[in-house]
Amino acid sequence: MTLTIYVPRDAAALSLGAEKVAEAIAQEVAKRGLDARIVRNGSRGMFWLEPLVEVEIGGKRIGYGPMKARDVPALFDAGLAEGGEHQLCLGEVENLPFLKEQTRLTFARCGITDPLSLEDYEAHGGLRGLCRAIGMAAADIVKDVTDSGLRGRGGAGFPTGIKWKTVLDAPGDRKYIVCNADEGDSGTFADRMIMEGDPFVLIEGMAIAGLATGATKGFVYTRSEYPHAIAAMTEAVEIARKAGILGASVLGSGKAFDMEIRTGAGAYVCGEETALLNSLEGKRGIVRAKPPLPAHKGLFNCPTVINNVISLASVPVILDKGAAFYRDFGMGRSRGTIPLQIAGNVKHGGLYETAFGLSLGDIVDRIGDGTATGRPVKAVQVGGPLGAYFPRALFDTPFDYEFFAAKDGLIGHAGIVVFDDTADMLKQARFAMEFCAVESCGKCTPCRIGSTRGVETADKIARGIEPEKNRVLLADLCNTMKFGSLCALGGFTPYPVMSAMTHFPEDFSPIPLIEAAE
Secondary structure, eight states, X not given: OOEEEEOOOSHHHHXXXXXXXXXXXXXXXXXXXXXXXXXXXXXXXXXXXXXXXEEEETTEEEEEOSOOGGGHHHHHHTTGGGTOOOTTEEEEGGGSHHHHTOOOSTTSSTTTSOTTOHHHHHHTTTTHHHHHHHTSOHHHHHHHHHHHTOBOTTTTOOBHHHHXXXXXXXXXXXXXXXXXXXXXXXXXXXXXXXXXXXXXXXXXXXXXXXXHHTOOEEEEEEETTOHHHHHHHHHHHHHHHHXXXXXXXXXXXXXXXXXXXXXXXXXXXXXXXHHHHHHHTTSOOOOOOXXXXXXTSOGGGSOEEEEEHHHHHTHHHHHXXXXXXXXXXXXXXXXXXXXXXXXXXXXXXXXXXXXXXXXXXXXXXXXXXXXSSSSOEEEEEESGGGSOEEEGGGTTOBSOHHHHHHTTOOOTTOEEEEEETTOOHHHHHHHHHHHHHHHOOSOSHHHHHHHHHHHHHHHHHHTTSSHHHHHHHHHHHHHXXXXXXXXXXXXXXXXXXXXXXXXXXXXXXXXXXXXXXO
């Protein structure tokens, strides 16, 4: 019987030596004359265990990790084929608490299947949603997505069904589906993990979106820093096209939908939907004024759906299992599941998919298991580099769009970055302003000039130059940027700055230069 060994080809695992581990396993298999095959799967999302090697024994997957190439011979000596005892043996992977307690809907196949095996994809429930959608009227597909309560997972949290209906109702001979895969937020990696670990689910979601809105062409816009995701998506699109999932007649339905992968240069502002559209059209990636909305006049001036990777990848399970099934998860107006990306100074960093509603403290202390340094948690930034810093006093906040907004925060792309008590929040506030200054497209004055003045003002506070006056000035700059910027880059930069000033005022009260001199 052929032994199946799984070694991730996810970028996170590769960065930790997965390629060398795979090569070492192949050498041992050849040297020992074993009947074995190596499957390069996606990551399960437990990054502290990567590279995580899994061996299928009796229908169960036994894990070993974190593996190094030098550990491989001893692993075979210990009886790999029988699940032999080894110091890196983790037991059955599905029973590891980090995985067992998750609700994996969007990431149900990630880490389990061969990402580029269409046979694997279908064997684990793939294409069921698309097959159902083919037999439905476009308006009924839109209604299912609307009734599910799915909101944009890219950050804005806008109801996906409303956006789709707007495009469906918009007049136009040509319509487009654009997937925003320009994942630029620090501490986020969910989009990359889907594209590398389960690319067909994104393709299926985009095809369903095309059927729902009358769009016949789709584009995935990603960044050049994601070479493995680009390669996986490009190959998956070719496989899907040959299988008739994409093309002039989707699965023989007579309805057309095809798609392409496009690569941007990595400008953060191109994650903003109108700047992304300009870049797709071959123009400079700068923000467009609204209206018109992209749903009315988007790519090449045609009605366009722009959704994040996770939004589109969540659609197949909704069409497969029904709107009520998906809506049953979550709380309030935040329905379904959210892939939390836990990063920073944390012991157990990785991807954790769960229903909305867990408290921030539960995520950081129980799931993340506190800081990697063992020091107390000082702050948690949620929502990328433009997200607010939450102190422990706010750790009872449920992970929910409205609850976070009520605390002057935002969920964003659900990136969670943990800081211990050595973090200087004045420096973090300065970084937010500097980040905005570097990444600004330059179109609007509040963002372009305000961020530069923000850096200068933060530096004055740090040097003890009229700290009280400059704290007031910094707050005033934030107010101008928040309400005067054209897009979220300038508009959201005040969130980390103001939250740092509000919750950690002691870090904004350095010793004045005169006192320091004495």
